[in-house]
Amino acid sequence: MTSPFNIEEIYPDDTDHPVRLPRRQTGSSPQGLAVTLLADYTLRTSAWLPSAAIVALLAEADVSPTGARTAISRLARRGVLEGSRNGRNSSYRLTQTAAISLSIGGNWILTATTTPPRWDGHWTLIAFSLPQDQSAQRRTLRGQLRWMGFAPLYDGLWISPRPLPEPARAHLAKLTLGAIAIFHGRHVDLGTAAGRDPLDAWDIEEISQQYEDFLHRWRALLPRIRAGQVTGAAAVQARTEVMDTFRRFPTLDPRLPVELLPAGWLREPSREVFAAVYDGLAEIAEQHVRDVVARFADGNALSDIQAHTTADLLTGVRHPAYGDPARA
16 A cells, blocks of 8 residues: 655654655665664664674565665665674664654654544644745655645645644744744635635545555454464564554544544544554564574574564653653
8 A cells, every 4th residue: 555645754854863764655665664674673672683684584575685785775874774893794773863763753653543632623724935946845845744744735835634833833944944824723614616625635535545455454464463373574574564554644644633524434443453463463573583683693682672562652662772752
């Protein structure tokens, strides 16, 4: 399942030293898979993984050794990974900045897919105007607005049913250098064909189809997970895929008011299925990652491989070396 939107980044670029996490493409790129793997099993421990082990794990997802090594090298250049060499052997781990961003993003994935409080009927609108020669700045701004839960109602006019927190306003001001205006108010229905419903900024039918596809794909796997029939590499692959797929939903459906949505909206059922798959495979997948790493590292490194659950993501997955993501 792919996003119907062109989303530049899935995680925020709001730390003191932004890190260039890989773009979310159609399907899962080798860089994206590598980041998900390291985040899922080393985020809470700041563990180093031998590069050979990362290559082996990516090979199980049909990434060639050359493609895996290229992905690792590019992630290091982007500031996502840091390396360490011992003789001819090299190891990598997530940088502090990447780990904080991923921890913030993991928490956001869960909190942004919960049922929101009752809507007060107000919309937040952001109008901006940037010259055509500032295309890179326009892309960055649009990506940040999408991450914040906004969608384009018209060109240069983005809308959200939620208030814009002060830190987000300050962040947008830095991005646009004043070429932006923010409004907050109620929609006035003109009662004519010329009027446009603010909800039209989102493709509700497409989002609904994305939820249906997600549930169709993953509900069928739950009986096998409960019966212990998904093991080894298959458990790691399923857990990686369900995370890569589900984390797109907060940008597709940024807690849109249930009062405006069709009956039987599938946000909550999708979240429940995601948790059942992700948590149900955590222990089995963790053991398989340890088994793979054991072929390339001593036993001391294995205890640092720890899977986290959705409950951990909600409370904030972090290692003391990375600090508290809530304060990042």
